[in-house]
Amino acid sequence: MSRIRVAVLTVSDTASATSTADKSGPAIREILSQSGAFSCNDHLIVADDIQSIQTAVKDWCNRGDVDWIITTGGTGFGVRDQTPEAISPLLEREAPGIVHLMLSASLKYTPMAALSRPIAGTIKHTLVVTLPGSVKAVKENMDALISGGVVNHAIELIRGGTGKQVHEALAAGGSGSQATLPATSHHHHHHHHDHQIPQPRTLSHDPSAAASARHRVSPYPLISLEDALDLVQKNTTTLGVKKRLVTHELSGHVLAEDVYAPQNVPPTSTTSVDGYALRSTDPAGIYKVLTSQNHSVGTPLPAGSIYRINTGGPLPAGTDTVIMVEDTHLVSTFKDANGVDGEEKEVECLVQVPARENVRSPGSDVKRGDLVLQKGDILLSEGGEIGTLAFVGRKEVEVYKRPVVALLSTGNELLDLQNPQPHSGDDWGGIWDTNRPSLQATLQGMGYDVLDLGIVPDDITSHVNAIRKGLDAADILLTTGGTSMGPTDLLKPVIERHFQGTIHFGRVTVKPGKPTTFATIPCAGGAAKPIFALPGNPASALVTFNIFVVPALRKLGGWPEARCHLPRVSVKLGSTMNLDPRTEFHRVVIYADVDGLKAFSTGGQRSSRVASLSGANGFVVLPMRSAERSRLEVGTTAKAVIIGEILMM
Template sequence: MSNSIRVAILTVSDTASLDANADKSGPTIKEIVSKAGFICTETTIVPDSIPRIQNQVKRWCDQGDIDWIITTGGTGFGVRDLTPEAISPLLERHASGLVHLLMATSLQHTPMAALSRPVAGTAKNTLIVTLPGSVRAVKENMDTLVVNGVVKHALELIQGGTGQNVHKNMSSVAVYTTPVSSAQLHHHHDHHHEAPQPRTVLSHDPQAAVSTRHRVSPYPLISLEQALNLISQEVRPLPAQRCRVSPGLKGHILAENVYAPQDVPIRETTNVDGYALRSSDPPGVYKVCTPASHRLSDTVPSGVIYRINTGAPLPNGTDAVIMVEDTSLVSTDVFGEEAEVETLAQVAPGENLRSPGSDARKGDLVLEKGQRLLASGGEIGTLAFVGRKEVDVYQKPVIALLSTGDEITDILSSESTSSSDSWKGVWDTNRPSLQAALEGLGYSVIDLGIVTDDLNDHVSAIRKGLDSADILLTTGGTSMGASDLLKPVIERHFEGTVHFGRITIKPGKPTTFATIPTADGRKKPIFALPGNPASALVTFNVFVVPALRKLGGWPSDLCQLPRVKVKLQDSMKLDTRTEFHRVVVRSSNDGLLATSTGGQRSSRVASLSGANGLVILPQRKDGSQTVLDKGSLVDAIIIGELL
């Protein structure tokens, strides 16, 4: 690898974004990389904003012509220090060794460095390193990275090189190489390496002895917000399809703008029930003709009026409609039909009429791309109203659903028993409850049943799910048990990527989100939810529903279930994790009131019986309050109809 490393520098600072002269660290970094023989291709300043930081970094990564992105600022403990939260979700491979190196360097100079929160890793073969905002800290960290050849070696490995010349300087950055055996650790450097591969497989080898399994999860704990961001980034809408306009379109999302193909109405129509006549006809007795006896294209004769119903077009020769209420019956024919009617008033030209195009002009935008076709019928009615027979909508995802574990039993296919001696295990609560929730939301479900704790059974079930559905939803098998096989199967048998395997939430800490590549170049999402029933339903609403909506083409701002402010009717203890407390939300004159459903144990699915909301309890911090008192206003996710 040549010295022509291409560098982009991003300064993160509210102050410097308003006055570039306030940026001292960015120019310092540029000077250091230039002296090292690297090429600084771009420098940019953004405020302390997660979207602004992410947009700039993603743009640079997507360009494909930048080797190293250095950010400066926003890595501390301040309220506006958001750089780690912005960068972490973008990283495909986290470089924990680099982070330790940066921290060790800074701690040699000041114990306050312990408050720094650097992150480092790669995205699309671009190395990303976050540095503090102070000039002194920047110089210390850059010296460590550049002078010792750490970055040069890292970039060489990222780009597929062997790194022979500087391998000894990079022993602390093993995250960039494949795992090695103890024998390999003592190899000599007089032979060529194979090109290093990203270390994406973190799960244990399920075919190895049980004693070799992880005792501590290798998957980092991430926050609720990071998890939701990763889902949003990785899930892509399904393709659009052409469908006939029918009630079956309810729940779909429009994939095109819909324009009126002609004026609506096309010609003058009546907006009342009555009789079409000439506005010059005075009050009096007239013969009656009807659509059955008179064609619209024929002129209505003098002395005759035309019976008409609301919405119908006017026949030739008429220019107004008199309401039924302004007439009286004079005579009938032998069949009882109206023969003569007296008009009791004179009507003005155009009275009780709708003009052509008064509801929609040809070419008017009547429905927008991304609009939901609701079950209330208004949107589907609009399509029919303007004469659209077919329309493009996003496909709704089909879900493959399975439960895992030797210890669970299908209540629908087993003989129930009250004997503890003959009972084989716990009833599978998750599949019935999740299938009910999915079908209640209008989705089609493929039930793959219960999968035993067998490697081949797991592989077979997941393969069937990939072949038959757009997304896989499993429960159980995500924790630290010897028979928890989902993560190993995803990573080792399907070359999938586990984007997160643990979240700082309660319940649902081991919730797992992964994607598996398919032959058509797409990536199918898979959610492995915890086996405890309450955990499964809670995490389904928090994480799976947004993914389903994203797959179905929902606008990004509508993918998550709605959040509202509620007033607590019970005091609630805070946990060190973000907690979702199951509640019943009722509307009152005092606003929305939230009442706890009782015990919140993760296995107690009854805590969700009747619940229509999840109160989001914030994480308990050291030295802060431990309880939210009755009457507190908090956010809640609405998961059912308000009472």
């Protein structure tokens, strides 16, 4: 195996100000140098700051030429010790065995090692290990990691190797000592010649195994809100294009073409008022009245006559102006057999009207060939865009397909409100399925067609059949429940093991909604279809729907990327709000007054309390709690996601 490429990150406020204060970083580099199996060309010093730590680690992992990142410092219980908190959200696969090895090594020398909080795992194809800041502890941990060949074997596997030589050596020697392992080449190669392309990983437990075989710790890395939203955008593909008639049913679609006016609007000279068409040379006086009933607009208007015309109507040939009704006087009418007044016969024009008065010229609104709507314009329910299409005479247009949503709930404990048939098999009455009706109402209110797959019981066959039906008939699947750590939480295993799907994330640092899951399932003849498995708690389901699913629905339907997310605005808090270690979406009612927007909490924010969403028209986005800040006070300005109509105070 080629030499292992190492990057060392010293985390210390003191050393970041004075580099000579860094003792543990050089100690690590000296140990690596003496081993001969490692090369270390990267060594940075950063302050005890989560953002600085994450930036350095992400940069190294994204470069692709670092096999092992070693951090030193910031793993204790000090107020500024934040290295585990910085690294943990980045890990894709945790390595609790390495953590145990390091703690065991240090505990041989001092019980104080119990106060260290190391973590380890992989990010992409890089192993990351966090060491304490003391030189003594660093030497103890490095000895444990290197002398037994643990890191060498781990790196080989991460690179895609089989580890066959190591296993054979262990079987032959019966020991994990360095002496029994194959020699490590000291030659520096940039490529590992036995590298194999990593195969898709199945992280979920085997759902057919006994409950005792389930994971006790989630194998899915806990990722940030920003990274989760980025994964949704990157792995959601816009649907195809189709022609649709210009009717009210276009509402909610997105144009897939530029729309040009096929003709002038208006096509001829028309009037902008109710009145009478005549010639600008006609003086004030009494005129005979003609109408569309007794005169064709294509025939020149006879002398001594005027033509009654309504707003928007075309001017007859030979006329060039319009006098308003208010500037005329009725002189005489036609009488019926009983002598009752009927149609106008003669009208007196009280003024002479200049040319083009009250006249709209051909093409004065839109000229033929003008661009009236652009590809990517959203045909909103307010009607302006659909009205524009009708106004210029477009009978059909190309639009992006609007996704059909398959919706289901999971769990033996759930009962359908309208058809309560328990699946649990015991005497417990169960609970009403809140999520399906509330999400269906929300989806249909947004204009989406919904395929209701009902409540799916907690068995593999039912899950497979429901998901297959959804894949056949819909463009996106939306489920609630079955995403956590219970033995009957089957969605992740079924997606991975029965549909060869990819779980892009299975946990997010948000509250509510930590177990929110986003996956894609490959489908024949087209792009992979997205599936969201939302938490079962009602408030969690509705919050995560708005934050994660709405952007995916809009991306599928061709919405411009800048408009895929629900709008965020600045609000002043009308309620004190405590902060959480996760990014929290606090349900609020937002009011507008002369001083701007104000947000008031809906009360208790427990994830099962669906009442916290009753009346809510927004979520205040609360930042993660820090040592410096544990809550936001009344009057603080914060960002809020708008999910409904803003109210007036």
